[in-house]
Amino acid sequence: MVIFLKKLKDFFIGILLGAGAILPGISSGVLCVIFGIYDKIVNSIFGLLKNFKQNFLYLFPIALGGVIGIFSVGNILKILFSTYPVQTSFCFIGLILGSVPILVKKVNSEHIFKLKYLLFAIIAFIIGYLLVILENKLTLNNSITNFSFSYLVFSGFLMSIGIVVPGVSNTLILMCMRSL
Numbered sequence: 001m002v003i004f005l006k007k008l009k010d011f012f013i014g015i016l017l018g019a020g021a022i023l024p025g026i027s028s029g030v031l032c033v034i035f036g037i038y039d040k041i042v043n044s045i046f047g048l049l050k051n052f053k054q055n056f057l058y059l060f061p062i063a064l065g066g067v068i069g070i071f072s073v074g075n076i077l078k079i080l081f082s083t084y085p086v087q088t089s090f091c092f093i094g095l096i097l098g099s100v101p102i103l104v105k106k107v108n109s110e111h112i113f114k115l116k117y118l119l120f121a122i123i124a125f126i127i128g129y130l131l132v133i134l135e136n137k138l139t140l141n142n143s144i145t146n147f148s149f150s151y152l153v154f155s156g157f158l159m160s161i162g163i164v165v166p167g168v169s170n171t172l173i174l175m176c177m178r179s180l
Contacts, residue, residue: 007061013037014065019073021066024092037062 013035020026032038041062044055080088158173 010058010061011065014062015069015072017062018066018069022070022074022077
């Protein structure tokens with residue numbers, strides 16, 4: 001019974017991770033850290049072939065929940081973006097920008113502000129801006145469904161960074177590259 005409840009808990013965490021994977025501004029990596037499973041997931045993925053049964057049994061409920069979270073939240077977002085595109089976009093922009101003061105306060109409480117931190121923020125902004133420009137150069141035309149192969153590979157690479165690195169939202173990366 002205890003094992004079943006543990007697997008059920010992992011399944012629901014997976015649903016939240018799946019939702020976090022497609023919600024702009026939310027990082028699945030950060031959610032893993034919050035739930036205290038980041039190290040275990042990374043170790044289970046890298047050690048999958050070493051101890052397949054144990055790692056698979058740990059990852060399966062999380063992965064299944066993640067798939068369900070992606071599809072269920074994805075359908076809700078599809079409805080919201082098609083019915084209320086401006087309001088939904090501004091809601092996510094507000095959620096992202098609203099979290100900046102909290103992050104700044106947390107960083108300032110743990111570390112003394114240094115000028116190099118501002119430099120890193122400016123560099124990140126420039127990279128994001130260059131990605132938007134790059135999107136226009138690499139796509140075959142302005143159609144949503146007609147992206148060049150190199151653009152899709154580059155997008156996948158950047159998205160994989162957002163999946164693994166806590167604090168980086170892969171959806172936000174793709175939204176920047178989409179250049180609404």
